[in-house]
Amino acid sequence: MPYHRYRPAHERVHVALGGDRHWPSRRLDRAPLWVPVDLRDGNQALAEPMDPARKRRMFDLMLAMGFKEIEVGYPSASRTDYDFVRHLAESDSVPADVTIVVFTAARADLIEQTFASIEGLPRVVVHLYTATAPTWRDVVLGHDRADLRALIHRAAERMARLADARPGPPVRFEFSPEVFNLTEPDYVLEVCNGLTALWDASPDRPVIHNLPATVEIATPNVYADQIEYMHRHLDRRGSVILSVHPHNDRGTGVACAELALLAGAQRVEGCLFGNGERTGNVDLVTLALNLHSQGVDPMLDFGDIDEIRRTVEHCNRLPVPDRHPYAGDLVYTAFSGTHQDAIKKGLAHHERRAAELGVPAARAPWEVPYLPIDPADVGRDYQAVIRVNSQSGKGGIAYLLQTHHGLDLPRRLQIDFSAVVQRATDDGGHEVTAKDLWEIFHTTYLAPGEDGRLALASWATAETAPGRHEFTGTLVADGRESELRGTGNGPLSALADALASAGVAIDILHYAEHATGTGPDSPAVAYVECRTGGVTRWGAGRDTSVLTASVRAVLAAVNRAR
Ligand SMILES: CC(=O)SCCNC(=O)CCNC(=O)[C@H](O)C(C)(C)COP(=O)(O)OP(=O)(O)OC[C@H]1O[C@@H](n2cnc3c(N)ncnc32)[C@H](O)[C@@H]1OP(=O)(O)O
Numbered sequence: 001m002p003y004h005r006y007r008p009a010h011e012r013v014h015v016a017l018g019g020d021r022h023w024p025s026r027r028l029d030r031a032p033l034w035v036p037v038d039l040r041d042g043n044q045a046l047a048e049p050m051d052p053a054r055k056r057r058m059f060d061l062m063l064a065m066g067f068k069e070i071e072v073g074y075p076s077a078s079r080t081d082y083d084f085v086r087h088l089a090e091s092d093s094v095p096a097d098v099t100i101v102v103f104t105a106a107r108a109d110l111i112e113q114t115f116a117s118i119e120g121l122p123r124v125v126v127h128l129y130t131a132t133a134p135t136w137r138d139v140v141l142g143h144d145r146a147d148l149r150a151l152i153h154r155a156a157e158r159m160a161r162l163a164d165a166r167p168g169p170p171v172r173f174e175f176s177p178e179v180f181n182l183t184e185p186d187y188v189l190e191v192c193n194g195l196t197a198l199w200d201a202s203p204d205r206p207v208i209h210n211l212p213a214t215v216e217i218a219t220p221n222v223y224a225d226q227i228e229y230m231h232r233h234l235d236r237r238g239s240v241i242l243s244v245h246p247h248n249d250r251g252t253g254v255a256c257a258e259l260a261l262l263a264g265a266q267r268v269e270g271c272l273f274g275n276g277e278r279t280g281n282v283d284l285v286t287l288a289l290n291l292h293s294q295g296v297d298p299m300l301d302f303g304d305i306d307e308i309r310r311t312v313e314h315c316n317r318l319p320v321p322d323r324h325p326y327a328g329d330l331v332y333t334a335f336s337g338t339h340q341d342a343i344k345k346g347l348a349h350h351e352r353r354a355a356e357l358g359v360p361a362a363r364a365p366w367e368v369p370y371l372p373i374d375p376a377d378v379g380r381d382y383q384a385v386i387r388v389n390s391q392s393g394k395g396g397i398a399y400l401l402q403t404h405h406g407l408d409l410p411r412r413l414q415i416d417f418s419a420v421v422q423r424a425t426d427d428g429g430h431e432v433t434a435k436d437l438w439e440i441f442h443t444t445y446l447a448p449g450e451d452g453r454l455a456l457a458s459w460a461t462a463e464t465a466p467g468r469h470e471f472t473g474t475l476v477a478d479g480r481e482s483e484l485r486g487t488g489n490g491p492l493s494a495l496a497d498a499l500a501s502a503g504v505a506i507d508i509l510h511y512a513e514h515a516t517g518t519g520p521d522s523p524a525v526a527y528v529e530c531r532t533g534g535v536t537r538w539g540a541g542r543d544t545s546v547l548t549a550s551v552r553a554v555l556a557a558v559n560r561a562r
């Protein structure tokens with residue numbers, strides 16, 4: 001690989017913080033101000049940018065989730081964006097606690113058009129951006145440091161003039177030195193501090209300085225150092241909201257945002273599920289739910305994450321991957337045996353703990369292995385948690401039979417059945433559903449008691465004296481009938497005695513039964529482990545009568561052994 005073509009980050013940008021950093025020992029204990037930029041940065045990265053209907057649907061989703069500041073577009077870039085801002089203004093669609101952000105480059109015509117778009121909107125941030133990094137200055141914009149600072153200053157003055165001329169509540173300002181992470185720290189400070197003064201930022205009308213990792217170039221600790229340096233050196237710090245805007249080129253956008261928050265950032269711009277230019281903007285869903293999983297209020301509602309995902313997929317026309325943190329189809333699912341076993345035990349323990357605490361399971365403290373959050377918190381259910389394929393073990397299989405069919409298999413039967421399922425999945429190599437498992441269970445353990453070579457044409461039991469039982473019946477073996485009679489201290493030992501009288505000697509090694517529901521019509525299931533002719537097999541029976549279920553279970557085990 002031609003790796004020698006690339007330079008490490010420390011050769012490309014000076015990080016001014018030195019060794020004196022505070023962020024590593026800080027903790028995240030509150031949510032920042034989240035600002036979704038899906039309708040601008042996300043939208044500009046789509047092959048088919050959103051039409052007005054999709055924009056509106058995304059906007060409504062953001063309101064429903066509880067976002068309080070939303071970047072809605074680049075109104076000077078396209079008719080759709082301009083009209084969307086006008087639509088929000090004219091339809092009175094912005095709740096009183098929500099601020100709208102509009103985005104503009106540092107060009108007079110674009111700024112004028114931006115201000116025209118926001119007429120009548122009560123709470124607005126106008127967001128100015130210009131790239132400040134050396135390569136962009138030299139190659140793209142063709143300005144040296146002083147020229148570019150002057151260009152930005154002129155644009156900011158124009159914004160201030162237009163804002164002053166506007167009736168109603170004051171407009172607020174945001175500035176992004178695009179590619180902040182590759183810009184000399186002293187230059188960013190000079191430009192940002194200049195704007196803080198020019199816009200006369202105050203605590204009640206703070207300016208937002210948004211410091212983008214436009215293209216991720218370094219490990220997240222480097223970004224954290226860069227943010228902490230700015231946090232400690234920006235003028236009028238109490239009048240500045242320090243914002244970050246990470247992208248995900250190295251796949252570490254989330255880590256960059258989290259470390260930046262430790263380093264002093266107060267606001268995060270990103271997109272839902274990480275849509276955005278190239279590898280995307282930082283994913284706000286992951287960031288917020290990471291906080292939730294630490295016991296910190298994320299200040300957003302993810303109660304129905306599948307609906308959020310469906311809406312975002314519809315608006316972006318891009319799928320959210322199956323492994324996406326917190327939201328992917330497979331992220332609360334375990335296929336592998338030991339994980340399933342641990343989750344099954346963990347869920348049972350969770351239910352017990354909730355009962356002990358006297359709270360609903362959905363309110364009890366969460367400590368289930370392999371599941372960082374309770375899927376129910378985001379509207380997922382437990383049904384999908386465990387799925388079975390060739391990597392699965394007894395725990396997961398038993399869990400599915402229990403949750404879907406009410407079967408509570410004895411431990412040794414779980415082991416036996418898991419080997420049966422393993423053979424079935426090894427042959428086909430595919431996933432086995434709960435319905436498939438039931439069919440395999442039925443064919444293997446239940447059916448041999450109902451239509452096996454050894455059957456009972458009729459039978460009856462009676463308690464002839466206290467603790468003394470008699471079993472009588474007609475045995476059909478390979479088409480031939482014979483009468484049976486046996487006695488014992490219970491119906492099953494009487495059955496064993498009767499079978500022995502017909503030359504079928506059996507030993508019942510294990511017996512268990514339970515109801516599968518609550519009403520009188522709900523079937524009982526019996527499980528029997530039998531040894532006959534030196535072979536040990538499990539059988540099962542199912543009937544509304546426990547006794548009939550038990551007799552069938554014995555016959556099933558015997559037929560399987562024969
Ligand atoms: C990191 C980011 O996400 S930045 C946001 C990027 N988003 C977008 O570009 C989406 C919307 N953009 C657009 O629709 C168009 O680019 C428009 C309408 C805004 C402008 O279109 P055009 O006038 O055709 O210009 P074009 O798109 O070619 O932009 C390049 C020009 O803008 C200049 N420019 C780039 N950024 C800025 C800036 N922040 N401020 C001022 N000028 C800038 C370039 O130097 C170049 O100037 P030149 O033509 O004199 O060389």
Ligand SMILES: CC(C)C(=O)C(=O)O
Nearest residue numbers: 129176178179212214
């Ligand atoms: C200009 C800023 C906000 C941006 O979109 C970026 O740098 O990615």
